[in-house]
Amino acid sequence: QTILWFPRSFEYSQKNAVLLPVAALGVxxxxxxxxxxxxxxxxxxxxxxxxxxxxRPLKGKEDESIRPFKIETSDQEIExxxxxxxxxxxxxxxxxxxxxYGFNSNYLQKVVAYWRNQFDWRKQVEVLNKYPHFHTTIxxxxxxxxxxxxxxxxxxxxxxxxxxxxxxxxxxxxxYKIIPLLTEPARxxxxxxxxxxxxxCPSIPGYGFSEAPHQKGFDxxxxxxxxxxxxxxxxxxxxxxxxxxxxxxxxxxxxxxxxQSVKGLHLNxxxxxxxxxxxxxxxxxxxxxxxxxxxTREDVQRMYPFMQKNIYNVLQESGYLHIQAxxxxxxxxxxNDSPVGLAAYILEKFSTWTDKSFLHKNDGGLESKYxxxxxxxxxxxxxxxxxxxxxxxxxxxNLSKDPALSLDARIGVHVPTGIAAFPQEILHTPHVWAKKxxxxxxxxxxxPRGGHFAAFEEPRLLAEDIIHFVRKVEKx
Amino acid sequence: xxxxxxxxxxxxxxxxxxxTVIIYFLLSRKKExxxxxxxxxxxxxxxxxxxxxTTIRPFKVETTEEELxxxxxxxxxxxxxxxxxxxxxxxxxxxxxxxxxVSYWKNQFNWKKQVEVLNKYPQFKTKIQGIDVHFVHVKPPRLPxxxxxxxxxxxxxxxxxxxxxYKIIPLLTDPASxxxxxxxxxxxxCPSIPGYGFSEAPHKKGFDxVSAASVxxxxxxxxxxxxxxxxxxxxxxxxxxxxxxxxxSHVKGLHLNxxxxxxMGFIHLxxxxxxxxxxxxxxxxxxxxxxxxxxxxxGLYKMLLESGYAHIQAxxxxxxxxxxNDSPVGLAAYILEKFSTWTDLEFRDLxDGGLER
Numbered sequence: 141q142t143i144l145w146f147p148r149s150f151e152y153s154q155k156n157a158v159l160l161p162v163a164a165l166g167v168x169x170x171x172x173x174x175x176x177x178x179x180x181x182x183x184x185x186x187x188x189x190x191x192x193x194x195x196r197p198l199k200g201k202e203d204e205s206i207r208p209f210k211i212e213t214s215d216q217e218i219e220x221x222x223x224x225x226x227x228x229x230x231x232x233x234x235x236x237x238x239x240x241y242g243f244n245s246n247y248l249q250k251v252v253a254y255w256r257n258q259f260d261w262r263k264q265v266e267v268l269n270k271y272p273h274f275h276t277t278i279x280x281x282x283x284x285x286x287x288x289x290x291x292x293x294x295x296x297x298x299x300x301x302x303x304x305x306x307x308x309x310x311x312x313x314x315x316y317k318i319i320p321l322l323t324e325p326a327r328x329x330x331x332x333x334x335x336x337x338x339x340x341c342p343s344i345p346g347y348g349f350s351e352a353p354h355q356k357g358f359d360x361x362x363x364x365x366x367x368x369x370x371x372x373x374x375x376x377x378x379x380x381x382x383x384x385x386x387x388x389x390x391x392x393x394x395x396x397x398x399x400q401s402v403k404g405l406h407l408n409x410x411x412x413x414x415x416x417x418x419x420x421x422x423x424x425x426x427x428x429x430x431x432x433x434x435x436t437r438e439d440v441q442r443m444y445p446f447m448q449k450n451i452y453n454v455l456q457e458s459g460y461l462h463i464q465a466x467x468x469x470x471x472x473x474x475x476n477d478s479p480v481g482l483a484a485y486i487l488e489k490f491s492t493w494t495d496k497s498f499l500h501k502n503d504g505g506l507e508s509k510y511x512x513x514x515x516x517x518x519x520x521x522x523x524x525x526x527x528x529x530x531x532x533x534x535x536x537x538n539l540s541k542d543p544a545l546s547l548d549a550r551i552g553v554h555v556p557t558g559i560a561a562f563p564q565e566i567l568h569t570p571h572v573w574a575k576k577x578x579x580x581x582x583x584x585x586x587x588p589r590g591g592h593f594a595a596f597e598e599p600r601l602l603a604e605d606i607i608h609f610v611r612k613v614e615k616x
Numbered sequence: 617x618x619x620x621x622x623x624x625x626x627x628x629x630x631x632x633x634x635x636t637v638i639i640y641f642l643l644s645r646k647k648e649x650x651x652x653x654x655x656x657x658x659x660x661x662x663x664x665x666x667x668x669x670t671t672i673r674p675f676k677v678e679t680t681e682e683e684l685x686x687x688x689x690x691x692x693x694x695x696x697x698x699x700x701x702x703x704x705x706x707x708x709x710x711x712x713x714x715x716x717x718v719s720y721w722k723n724q725f726n727w728k729k730q731v732e733v734l735n736k737y738p739q740f741k742t743k744i745q746g747i748d749v750h751f752v753h754v755k756p757p758r759l760p761x762x763x764x765x766x767x768x769x770x771x772x773x774x775x776x777x778x779x780x781x782y783k784i785i786p787l788l789t790d791p792a793s794x795x796x797x798x799x800x801x802x803x804x805x806c807p808s809i810p811g812y813g814f815s816e817a818p819h820k821k822g823f824d825x826v827s828a829a830s831v832x833x834x835x836x837x838x839x840x841x842x843x844x845x846x847x848x849x850x851x852x853x854x855x856x857x858x859x860x861x862x863x864x865s866h867v868k869g870l871h872l873n874x875x876x877x878x879x880m881g882f883i884h885l886x887x888x889x890x891x892x893x894x895x896x897x898x899x900x901x902x903x904x905x906x907x908x909x910x911x912x913x914x915g916l917y918k919m920l921l922e923s924g925y926a927h928i929q930a931x932x933x934x935x936x937x938x939x940x941n942d943s944p945v946g947l948a949a950y951i952l953e954k955f956s957t958w959t960d961l962e963f964r965d966l967x968d969g970g971l972e973r
Contacts, residue, residue, distance in 0.1 A: 193701075220693070227686070229941050233934060234821045235661075242935030356700050459928030459936075466924040469699060470708030470953045474939035474946015476695050481939015481946065488935045529697035536707060 184397045191353035192280025209273040225256040228480040239504045243484035247503045264517045284349035285342035290323040301376045302337040307385020309486040312341040318599035352530035359537045364393035384408040395555045404613045406558040408594040410569040434572030438586045442568035464535035472529035493592035558583040558609030564591030583609045659818035660746025675739045694945040705964040709949040713968045750814035751807035756789040765803040767841045773850020775951040778806040829858035849873035
């Protein structure tokens with residue numbers, strides 16, 4: 141419907157006959173310019189970085205080779221671990237404390253007994269090596285990743301490249317159960333093979349087998365850039381990205397940095413940055429008339445009682461975040477030296493972040509959702525690579541600046557986005573709030589069960605949602 | 617005119633009544649409880665004993681070859697993480713400096729000698745409310761004619777201990793020998809807070825500063841003191857304050873080197889916002905203004921940067937302490953960071969955290 145700028149009338153003077161079209165052109169021009177500038181997507185600048193030791197070498201090109209890698213262990217490594225486990229010193233828990241004061245040391249002793257006597261690290265290393273591992277140097281540091289291609293692709297089907305990024309205190313290992321569901325979905329009864337992936341799971345620099353940055357300032361934006369370079373080096377121009385925890389923020393930054401390369405962004409956790417007045421108001425109003433502020437019944441169930449679920453809970457559970465964002469070297473020092481301390485620290489999260497009610501169980505409910513073998517394998521990755529301190533530094537590098545001032549807070553996300561909201565996730569983000577940042581939400585799913593470590597705990601549910609999301613994007 | 621009309625008089629009466637009611641209400645609110653109720657607890661294992669052993673038993677710190685060799689083994693196999701370039705103490709204890717400390721610890725530090733140092737003051741243990749409470753009790757070596765020693769309870773904090781007072785004790789029990797006036801001479805009692813050092817840890821949940829105050833109150837009574845002075849800093853300040861609130865008739869004086877605002881009222885908030893510009897209005901001295909403002913930088917950010925340990929210890933103590941109990945190097949890093957940063961915040965810019973100054 142066009143606006144009639146000049147109603148036809150025969151009573152126009154000669155002057156008007158010139159002025160009005162000129163004014164129309166002027167206004168029209170402004171309108172067109174305004175419409176176009178709205179659609180011009182703002183992106184995060186890519187920039188560049190150097191994270192190796194000392195000064196960046198002026199001459200010479202970076203070694204861009206992709207080197208196959210196999211995880212190894214030795215008798216010495218295993219014996220050293222066993223000695224430390226045998227000599228562990230424990231403090232008695234308070235009577236009736238369950239997991240209220242942190243990891244219950246009575247249960248910890250049972251875990252350590254299993255770790256010392258039944259856990260077989262050599263066997264787990266073989267499990268880890270079942271997918272192909274590689275190293276490549278980017279911006280001065282060695283980046284580790286696994287790259288799994290489907291063994292069989294039906295004729296004519298496209299294979300979608302998918303980058304999946306872990307968080308803390310997880311690792312690339314969290315994806316081991318979901319990878320076969322994505323590379324061979326038909327075999328696992330997920331679909332007829334219309335959507336098949338090749339999966340790349342890197343380790344964030346400073347985590348596991350990726351070298352830790354030697355310079356200060358390594359944040360999610362630097363990580364996003366490095367992972368783009370990685371995908372580029374592997375020959376991919378367009379790809380899907382998926383993440384939770386830090387992986388969510390990294391993949392979001394990737395979408396803001398190079399939207400033309402990100403075919404779709406799938407998240408199982410959404411970080412919103414600092415709350416604004418509008419959100420706070422909608423929380424208050426939403427308690428009584430949720431439909432008025434766009435909350436669904438599911439939203440209401442997950443968000444209220446607000447103070448308790450969002451404020452008290454977060455305060456109760458964010459001590460680790462506070463100390464890691466301020467004194468990571470202090471917090472991690474003892475954990476790098478005591479495997480028992482490391483296990484308590486990491487496994488506490490696997491308990492509480494999987495299901496909040498696990499706080500009241502004497503064994504933290506750990507073995508109801510995971511096996512000790514898989515939990516300890518994840519802990520071992522931090523132990524054998526001595527990466528707990530560098531993994532904690534990531535919090536300080538990302539959280540010490542004022543969040544409102546960070547680049548990514550002011551830039552929206554415009555690539556097709558899929559969000560899977562798991563019920564036991566620490567914080568629930570309603571669709572209506574996510575829409576403020578993610579302008580192109582293609583799917584938003586309320587998952588029936590599961591917590592923070594979605595890929596680890598509910599691989600099938602997550603895989604189904606990823607496939608559902610990609611199917612929708614591909615049809616568009 | 618309005619004031620003398622019947623309506624005016626009635627209005628005046630209403631205001632007077634209202635005014636009186638409000639004033640009375642305000643005055644009656646100001647009258648607070650004069651003391652905190654004594655919190656009797658039981659912190660031992662399992663069920664409460666019927667008979668409590670109230671004897672005071674002398675105690676000596678001891679060590680064994682086994683304890684020492686276990687320590688050396690752990691120090692030998694310590695695993696360190698390289699610090700980031702140019703990070704000094706901003707990310708926490710710098711591990712390059714920590715290596716030097718650990719090397720000294722292994723090769724020059726003599727624990728047996730230090731145990732003798734610790735044992736130079738008489739120490740005791742006694743069971744109170746189900747747990748063994750450890751304390752140091754130092755009497756003055758000599759008293760001038762006609763003078764009596766004033767009992768002084770000194771309470772440590774975290775991550776300190778009774779040992780923090782070893783240098784100050786002689787200055788209080790024997791001031792004359794140290795060039796101080798002997799107008800007041802003290803006999804000093806330094807207990808270890810239950811759960812710290814040689815005092816048994818409570819086995820039940822809920823042992824807070826008021827509980828500690830009630831334990832120390834019983835201790836002073838058991839030692840035969842009807843009136844005493846009390847001194848505290850760090851967590852000690854809260855325990856001593858609670859002691860003064862529980863038993864004001866027994867506490868002759870309360871000395872604090874730390875005091876925190878526990879309830880933030882509207883006036884406090886106003887004073888933070890406006891105190892820089894109108895210090896006189898809120899009762900701030902020049903020194904106050906110099907230390908407190910700019911508030912965000914000196915107050916809020918500083919507090920956020922330094923309170924990570926408090927946040928995690930207030931929520932998941934068993935998790936955070938687990939590794940520290942098992943790794944002496946981790947324990948040292950955690951504790952020494954506080955001795956650096958809490959002595960002087962500028963020490964964060966130093967490679968060695970200014971510890972040996």
